[in-house]
Amino acid sequence: MKRVYAKEELCLNCRLCEVYCKTAHSQSKDIIKANKYEDPEPVSRVTVCGDKMLSAAVNCRHCDNPKCVEACITGAMQKDKKTGIVRVDEEKCIGCMTCLAVCPFGCIKTGKFAVKCDLCCTEDEPACVKNCPNRALVYADFGGKG
Amino acid sequence: MMNYVIVGASAAGLACAEQIRKEDKDGRIILLTKEEYLPYSRPSISYYLKGKVTEKDMLLRKPSYYKQTGIEIVTGAEVTAIDRKKKTVRAGRKSYHYDKLCLCTGSKPFVPPMKNTQSKENALTFLDLACTKALKKKANKDTRAVVIGAGLIGMKAAEGLSKICKSVDVAELSERVLPSILDAKSSKSVKKFIETEGHITFHLGDTVTEAKSKGGKITSVVLKSGKELPCDLLVLAVGVRPETSLAEKAGLEVNRGIIIDPGTMRTSDSDIYAAGDCAVSVDMLDGSKKIIALWVNAVRQGKAAGSQMAGGEGATGGTFAVNAIDFYGMRICTCGLINAAGDKYSDRVIQSGESYKRLIFEGNRLVGFVLINSSENAGIYTNLIENKTDVTTLSGDILGTPSLMWFDKETRKSRLKGESA
Numbered sequence: 001m002k003r004v005y006a007k008e009e010l011c012l013n014c015r016l017c018e019v020y021c022k023t024a025h026s027q028s029k030d031i032i033k034a035n036k037y038e039d040p041e042p043v044s045r046v047t048v049c050g051d052k053m054l055s056a057a058v059n060c061r062h063c064d065n066p067k068c069v070e071a072c073i074t075g076a077m078q079k080d081k082k083t084g085i086v087r088v089d090e091e092k093c094i095g096c097m098t099c100l101a102v103c104p105f106g107c108i109k110t111g112k113f114a115v116k117c118d119l120c121c122t123e124d125e126p127a128c129v130k131n132c133p134n135r136a137l138v139y140a141d142f143g144g145k146g
Numbered sequence: 147m148m149n150y151v152i153v154g155a156s157a158a159g160l161a162c163a164e165q166i167r168k169e170d171k172d173g174r175i176i177l178l179t180k181e182e183y184l185p186y187s188r189p190s191i192s193y194y195l196k197g198k199v200t201e202k203d204m205l206l207r208k209p210s211y212y213k214q215t216g217i218e219i220v221t222g223a224e225v226t227a228i229d230r231k232k233k234t235v236r237a238g239r240k241s242y243h244y245d246k247l248c249l250c251t252g253s254k255p256f257v258p259p260m261k262n263t264q265s266k267e268n269a270l271t272f273l274d275l276a277c278t279k280a281l282k283k284k285a286n287k288d289t290r291a292v293v294i295g296a297g298l299i300g301m302k303a304a305e306g307l308s309k310i311c312k313s314v315d316v317a318e319l320s321e322r323v324l325p326s327i328l329d330a331k332s333s334k335s336v337k338k339f340i341e342t343e344g345h346i347t348f349h350l351g352d353t354v355t356e357a358k359s360k361g362g363k364i365t366s367v368v369l370k371s372g373k374e375l376p377c378d379l380l381v382l383a384v385g386v387r388p389e390t391s392l393a394e395k396a397g398l399e400v401n402r403g404i405i406i407d408p409g410t411m412r413t414s415d416s417d418i419y420a421a422g423d424c425a426v427s428v429d430m431l432d433g434s435k436k437i438i439a440l441w442v443n444a445v446r447q448g449k450a451a452g453s454q455m456a457g458g459e460g461a462t463g464g465t466f467a468v469n470a471i472d473f474y475g476m477r478i479c480t481c482g483l484i485n486a487a488g489d490k491y492s493d494r495v496i497q498s499g500e501s502y503k504r505l506i507f508e509g510n511r512l513v514g515f516v517l518i519n520s521s522e523n524a525g526i527y528t529n530l531i532e533n534k535t536d537v538t539t540l541s542g543d544i545l546g547t548p549s550l551m552w553f554d555k556e557t558r559k560s561r562l563k564g565e566s567a
């Protein structure tokens with residue numbers, strides 16, 4: 001399947017991926033509203049870790065054998081058999097965060113539900129990749145199930 | 147064609163069935179449960195009680211899923227006997243032949259001796275959907291509820307009831323709330339938070355010794371301390387014990403839980419396996435034998451058993467406790483050896499305002515954590531525990547937010563690629 005890959009040697013810690021992820025997952029889809037005014041505040045699913053010296057945008061790996069899915073106590077977290085995308089069913093999720101407790105990459109954020117990357121499901125390219133000015137994020141298929 | 151029979155259709159049983167299907171496309175898989183429901187999320191019963199989820203949302207899989215995957219599920223089928231010679235199990239009038247059998251019978255409630263609480267219509271346990279429905283029917287805005295037990299299940303019952311009832315009192319024999327997951331210090335602040343948020347009254351170091359009743363209904367309970375509390379609804383949530391009666395009757399080796407070989411998940415009969423809350427686990431962190439009555443452990447063991455039954459090599463990949471839970475928005479995440487005692491362990495604590503973080507080490511290895519409102523990226527800690535990583539190889543403050551940047555370049559690269567961590 002296609003996944004988002006981060007290149008730490010190209011990352012400038014500008015955090016624009018976070019800004020655009022937040023916008024893409026907001027109610028208004030408006031960059032200003034989403035990042036300044038919207039309540040509840042949208043959550044960025046991608047996180048730039050590190051500092052100005054060394055950083056990388058860490059994002060869900062949509063693992064072949066996802067620990068978050070194995071650990072989910074409600075069946076809300078599932079890996080789609082066709083697309084390979086690991087997604088949360090918000091109707092079922094109770095927000096216990098057991099998935100967060102086992103994701104070895106630190107890719108789940110706390111919210112009313114488990115909040116994580118959905119690869120912008122409907123888009124041809126996820127918002128973070130599309131808007132990274134330094135090409136530090138690539139969307140590509142290097143194998144793996146899905 | 148192989149015949150697989152699984153007793154109990156919850157976390158372990160379902161994971162077992164699914165794993166068998168992955169590795170054996172043709173075998174016949176029969177999943178028997180005495181409950182009247184398709185597999186559902188047991189931990190969600192408190193969310194159902196307070197009205198956060200519907201019954202439909204609690205189902206682990208869609209009803210059509212079982213047919214699609216060829217898993218024959220039979221509800222309302224309590225297995226009462228195993229014939230190890232004939233290799234059959236009996237449920238009601240039916241008997242099922244197995245080549246491989248897995249016992250995933252889970253937990254049963256532990257009810258300590260108390261005077262006059264037996265078969266009272268308003269004394270209930272809190273372990274499955276059926277009793278939760280009964281509880282929900284009985285609880286209303288005039289109800290004065292008493293919960294016995296301030297462990298995970300008791301506190302979840304109390305939280306759910308506090309949204310419905312007039313008052314909720316919790317009696318707990320231990321001096322602290324959530325004694326199995328919190329240390330003395332953190333449990334004090336958690337208790338205070340729950341008292342304020344949930345208007346729950348605690349009676350710690352105390353328990354119910356006797357109930358007073360009228361016409362088959364409890365009207366009040368008397369505590370060890372002599373206090374008497376009016377009571378319209380009594381919830382017995384002291385704890386759980388492994389459900390081993392079937393295994394015992396069949397002559398399998400049982401010591402608190404069903405004894406299994408941790409590598410093959412086999413019981414003392416090589417065609418019978420066991421997984422989940424009913425089985426004895428070996429904690430990979432200290433080698434101790436214990437019951438780890440948690441969802442993730444049940445799923446991992448169920449998967450491993452399923453693989454072994456189908457002739458595969460699947461293993462649990464290390465067994466340890468990991469749990470996340472919330473009370474009134476307060477998030478508690480715990481893992482590993484929380485109550486580790488002895489000279490070989492040390493711990494580091496950081497606390498500010500509502501958040502608390504305690505890391506437990508054995509030498510240079512992380513072996514446990516307690517995180518309250520500070521669970522950001524907790525899975526990275528869990529991964530350090532699971533991999534027995536030497537934490538001195540990490541850069542960055544271990545008490546800070548766990549980060550990919552803690553690792554060396556090679557590890558970072560492979561993780562960004564998504565290679566299994």
Ligand SMILES: Cc1cc2nc3c(=O)[nH]c(=O)nc-3n(C[C@H](O)[C@H](O)[C@H](O)COP(=O)(O)OP(=O)(O)OC[C@H]3O[C@@H](n4cnc5c(N)ncnc54)[C@H](O)[C@@H]3O)c2cc1C
Nearest residue numbers: 154156157158180189225251252253422423439440441444
């Ligand atoms: C209120 C509550 C909250 C919880 N919250 C959490 C949480 O947040 N996180 C967590 O990790 N864990 C939690 N747990 C624990 C978790 O639910 C268990 O660890 C998990 O359900 C164990 O799964 P299991 O498959 O081993 O057994 P169980 O879920 O106990 O299922 C066993 C099944 O087998 C059936 N059965 C037993 N004997 C027979 C028989 N003879 N014939 C047919 N069927 C039989 C039972 O009816 C039952 O359906 C919670 C539990 C409760 C009650």
Ligand code: SF4
Nearest residue numbers: 060061063066068103
């Ligand atoms: S959330 Fe974590 S465990 Fe789950 S698929 Fe993504 S990277 Fe893997």
Ligand code: SF4
Nearest residue numbers: 072093094096097099
């Ligand atoms: S937070 Fe939601 S998705 Fe994560 S384990 Fe809990 S129920 Fe599953």
